[in-house]
Amino acid sequence: MTKSQSPSGFLSDLITQNAARLTGSDTRLLDVLVKDPLRAALENGKEVSNRAGVHPAAAVRLAKRLGFEGYPEFRAYLQASLVEEGNDFENPAARMAARLVCAEEGRVLASVLDSEIAALEALRNAVSDGDIRNFSETLRGARKVFIFGRGHAASLSALIALRLQRSGYDAADLGDRTHHFAEMLNMLSPDDVVWLLAFRSPSQQIRDANDIAFQRGAKRLALTDLQAARLDPMPDHQICAARGEAGESQSLVVPMTIANAVILDLAGIDDGKSLKSLEAFKAFRQSLPARWQR
Incomplete structure (x- = not known):
């Protein structure tokens, strides 16, 4: 699936559309993601799997069941949802997380400077x-x-x-x-x-x-x-x-x-x-x- 063909819409919609294909491990992963979407948008597949208590590869399999090529693409979707859907950003943690996902690793200062400029x-x-x-x-x-x-x-x-x-x-x-x-x-x-x-x-x-x-x-x-x-x-x-x-x-x-x-x-x-x-x-x-x- 190309980037232009990546799933769109809310995570809840993707879960509903693919509910029949989800496994027990998928359910545990989704429970972790839904309960703390801010953290989920920052972590890689292995970290999310560890928190859910499932095999490290489970996060990759979940991403593919939801229509993504792999977990990196799924994570990019979660990050985009965080930045684009939460327009009011009244939650301070959400505002901080949104800024973090917009900054490449090792470029936090540069990201803040770019934003200020x-x-x-x-x-x-x-x-x-x-x-x-x-x-x-x-x-x-x-x-x-x-x-x-x-x-x-x-x-x-x-x-x-x-x-x-x-x-x-x-x-x-x-x-x-x-x-x-x-x-x-x-x-x-x-x-x-x-x-x-x-x-x-x-x-x-x-x-x-x-x-x-x-x-x-x-x-x-x-x-x-x-x-x-x-x-x-x-x-x-x-x-x-x-x-x-x-x-x-x-x-x-x-x-x-x-x-x-x-x-x-x-x-x-x-x-x-x-x-x-x-x-x-x-x-x-x-x-x-x-x-x-x-």
């Missing part, structure tokens, strides 16, 4: 300078900026807050103060900005912050990936960019690059406020005892 190249056409300027102009006029991200976005939230503070803006990382969530958002006014960060799906806390900011009349910015794009009510300005395809590394470099571009553009339009503040901060830090300069 592809995501950054796609960013060129996905986000415009106008999108960046909308963010920076909104930040420039803010009395106070509240940045909020959960999960992986929390690290970027902290970095944005730090950079804005050094640039002379009154910025607070809500992700670092969730135990004071009510107190912090109670201070919101129409002169403030809430910058939300959401990857994969907005948490309920992100949705709550968006609702409260809307009710208080504060400006709302949202930096999201494609899967977290929908926020209701819609933010005043939103930048939405893919962080990688299914089975690829879900880049944190992409949103960080966007945030860096916003802060750089802000420095270019705030009449020297950012540059003066950065110089003042540098001088202040150098005046501190050495133990505080690390």
